[in-house]
Amino acid sequence: xxxENRFSLVRYYAAGARTGFxxxxxxxxxxxxxxxxxxxxPVVYLSVWSAVARAQGGMVGGFDEGQLAAYYVVxxxxxxxxxxxxxxxxxxxxxxxxxxxxxxxxVHMFHRDFSFFMGSKIAWTILWIPIAVVLTxxxxxxxxxxxxxxxxxxxxxxGGYAVRFLVLYVMGMINFWTTRGAAMFGIVSALELIFSGxxxxxxxxxxxxxxxxxWLPFRWTFQFPIEVLIGRLDTTQIAAGIGYQAAWAAxxxxxxxxxxxxxxxxxxxxxx
Amino acid sequence: xxxxVIAEGLTKTFKVPVRQAGLRESVKSLFRRQFRYVEAVxxxxxxxxxxxxxxxxxxxxxGKTTTIKMLTGLLHPTSGDARVLGYQPxxxxxxxxxxxxxxxxxxxNLQWDLPAADSFxxxxxIYGVPDGVFRxxxxxxxxxxxxxxxxxxxxxxxxxxxxxxxxxxxxxxxGPEVVFLDEPxxxxxxxxxxxxxxxxxxxxxxxxxxxxxxxxxxxDVSALAERVIVINQGSLLYDGALTGLSNRFSSHxxxxxxxxxxxxxxxxxxxxxxxxxxxxxxxxxRDRVSEVASKLLSAATVTxxxxxxxxxxxxxxxxxxxx
Numbered sequence: 093x094x095x096e097n098r099f100s101l102v103r104y105y106a107a108g109a110r111t112g113f114x115x116x117x118x119x120x121x122x123x124x125x126x127x128x129x130x131x132x133x134p135v136v137y138l139s140v141w142s143a144v145a146r147a148q149g150g151m152v153g154g155f156d157e158g159q160l161a162a163y164y165v166v167x168x169x170x171x172x173x174x175x176x177x178x179x180x181x182x183x184x185x186x187x188x189x190x191x192x193x194x195x196x197x198x199v200h201m202f203h204r205d206f207s208f209f210m211g212s213k214i215a216w217t218i219l220w221i222p223i224a225v226v227l228t229x230x231x232x233x234x235x236x237x238x239x240x241x242x243x244x245x246x247x248x249x250x251g252g253y254a255v256r257f258l259v260l261y262v263m264g265m266i267n268f269w270t271t272r273g274a275a276m277f278g279i280v281s282a283l284e285l286i287f288s289g290x291x292x293x294x295x296x297x298x299x300x301x302x303x304x305x306x307w308l309p310f311r312w313t314f315q316f317p318i319e320v321l322i323g324r325l326d327t328t329q330i331a332a333g334i335g336y337q338a339a340w341a342a343x344x345x346x347x348x349x350x351x352x353x354x355x356x357x358x359x360x361x362x363x364x
Numbered sequence: 365x366x367x368x369v370i371a372e373g374l375t376k377t378f379k380v381p382v383r384q385a386g387l388r389e390s391v392k393s394l395f396r397r398q399f400r401y402v403e404a405v406x407x408x409x410x411x412x413x414x415x416x417x418x419x420x421x422x423x424x425x426x427g428k429t430t431t432i433k434m435l436t437g438l439l440h441p442t443s444g445d446a447r448v449l450g451y452q453p454x455x456x457x458x459x460x461x462x463x464x465x466x467x468x469x470x471x472x473n474l475q476w477d478l479p480a481a482d483s484f485x486x487x488x489x490i491y492g493v494p495d496g497v498f499r500x501x502x503x504x505x506x507x508x509x510x511x512x513x514x515x516x517x518x519x520x521x522x523x524x525x526x527x528x529x530x531x532x533x534x535x536x537x538x539g540p541e542v543v544f545l546d547e548p549x550x551x552x553x554x555x556x557x558x559x560x561x562x563x564x565x566x567x568x569x570x571x572x573x574x575x576x577x578x579x580x581x582x583x584d585v586s587a588l589a590e591r592v593i594v595i596n597q598g599s600l601l602y603d604g605a606l607t608g609l610s611n612r613f614s615s616h617x618x619x620x621x622x623x624x625x626x627x628x629x630x631x632x633x634x635x636x637x638x639x640x641x642x643x644x645x646x647x648x649x650r651d652r653v654s655e656v657a658s659k660l661l662s663a664a665t666v667t668x669x670x671x672x673x674x675x676x677x678x679x680x681x682x683x684x685x686x687x
Binding site: 107118119 | 482485
C-alpha cells in the first residue's frame with residue numbers, strides 16, 4: 093500500500109507550480125485585465141515624475157526621463173512578482189475551514205502556496221510580455237543591457253518574491269488570533285508603498301526615509317530588482333542587495349517557523 | 365499488530381465567547397469579555413480493528429466531527445489520548461498523514477477552477493505515488509465510479525454528486541490505510557449514494573481499508589457498517605453491532621400479520637399501528653413478542669406473519685431524542 097510511495101519536494105514544487113500556472117491561465121482574460129489594471133498606477137507616477145524631470149532640465153533624483161520610464165516599465169513586472177498569499181486570503185482560508193484539508197496532508201501548506209504562486213508568476217509573465225512591448229513603444233525606456241544585470245535580475249526578482257511572500261505569510265498568521273488581520277495589513281501596505289520604491293524611486297525621498305528603507309524588507313522586494321535590471325547598481329551593490337534578500341528570507345523564515353507553531357497550537361485548541 | 369484507530373477518554377472543551385444581545389452588552393463586552401466552556405466531546409473511547417467499517421452516528425452537534433478532527437490531527441484534545449496507526453494524530457507525523465485520508469462532504473478539496481485530473485496529479489505529488497501505481501489506481505477508480513467523461517471538466521462545472529465521486533477518488537489515490545469519511549453522501553441522490561457506498565465497500569474488501577464513517581443517512585450506515593458507535597451531547601451512548609442497536613434502544617418490535625379472519629379487537633395484544641380487514645401491524649413489547657405471535661396464530665387463519673425490528677431511523681431518533 094502506501095509503503096511504495098516516495099515523496100520528493102522537487103517533484104512536489106513542480107506539480108504545485110504547474111497547478112498554479114494552469115489555474116491562472118484558465119482565467120487568462122481576467123489575469124490580463126488585472127495586469128492592465130496594474131498599469132494605471134505606474135503610468136500616473138511616470139507621467140508626474142517625467143514632468144518634474146522636464147521642469148528641472150531633464151533630471152530628477154539622478155533619473156533622466158528614459159531611466160524613469162525604464163524604472164516604471166520594469167516596475168510592472170516586479171509588481172507581478174510581488175503578489176503573494178496575503179493576510180486577507182488567510183482570513184478567508186481560516187474562516188472557511190480550508191486549512192483543515194492542508195493540515196491533513198503530509199506537505200506543509202507553505203510549500204503548497206509558495207509553489208502555486210511560483211507557477212502563477214510564469215503565467216503572468218507570459219501575459220505581461222505584450223503589455224511590456226506596448227509600454228516600451230510608448231515610453232521609450234533607456235536600459236543598458238548587461239548579461240550580469242539580467243542574470244542578477246533573475247535572482248533578485250525571485251528573491252524579492254520570496255521575501256514578500258514571507259512578509260505576507262507571517263502577517264497572515266495574525267488571523268489565528270484575530271479575525272481583523274486585514275486591518276493591520278492595510279497599515280503595513282501603506283508603509284510598504286512608500287518604503288519599497290513602488291510609489292516613487294527611493295532616491296526621490298528625503299535622506300532619512302531612504303535610510304529607513306534599507307532596514308525594512310520592502311526595498312529588497314521591489315526597488316532593488318528594478319535597479320538591478322536598469323543598470324543603476326554596480327556588482328558590489330548587487331551582491332549586497334542579494335545578501336539583504338537572503339538575510340530577510342532567512343530571518344522571516346525563522347520567524348514564520350516560530351509563529352506557525354504557536355498559531356497551529358491555537359488552531360488545534362480552538363478549531364474551525 | 366495494534367488496532368489502527370484507538371481513542372481513550374478523548375475530551376475536547378471549547379472556550380466560547382458569550383454576549384447578550386443589545387448595544388449596552390456590546391459596549392460592556394469591549395471591557396469585559398465573558399466566556400463559557402462547552403464540552404464538545406466527553407471521555408470518548410473506542411478501538412477500530414484493521415479492515416473494519418464503523419458507522420459513527422449522532423445528531424448535529426453531537427461531537428462526531430470534533431472527534432474525527434482529533435483523530436486526523438486537526439484538533440488537540442483537552443484530555444485523553446488517541447493513536448492512529450500507532451501515532452498520536454495531533455503530532456501530525458508525515459508518515460501518519462501519508463497513510464490516512466479525510467473526506468468532508470461539505471468541503472471541497474479539489475482545485476475548483478481546474479479539471480479534477482489536475483488535482484489528482486497534485487495529490488500524486490503530495491503523497492509521492494509512483495507513476496505506474498497512480499495510473500493503475502486512477503484507471504480502476506474512474507472506471508468503477510464511471511467518471512471517465514468528466515475528468516477534463518473543471519470541478520466548478522461538476523454536479524455535487526460528480527464532485528463527491530472525484531473527492532473520493534482524490535482521497536483514495538495514495539492508498540490510505542485508514543479513511544475518515546464525514547458525511548460523504550450529504551445532498552446526493554439515491555443512485556449516487558449507492559454508487560459511492562459500493563466504492564467504499566469495495567475498497568474495504570479489496571484493500572482492507574479501515575473506515576470511520578459519519579452519515580445522517582441510515583442507508584449508508586446499514587449498507588456499510590456492521591458496527592456503530594453512537595454519540596450524543598459529546599458522550600458515547602453505544603458501541604456495538606448495528607443489529608444490537610434496536611435491542612438496546614427500542615423496547616418493542618413490529619409484528620405484521622395477514623389473515624382473512626383477524627379478530628376485531630387487537631388492542632390487548634399491542635399498539636395497533638395500522639389495520640384493515642385482512643392485515644394488521646402491531647407494535648409489541650419485546651418480551652411479549654412470542655406470546656402475541658402465538659395468540660395471533662391460534663386466533664386466526666394466518667397466511668403471513670413477520671416480526672421485525674423497528675426501522676433504524678426510528679431507533680436512532682429514539683436514541684437522540686432520549687425517548
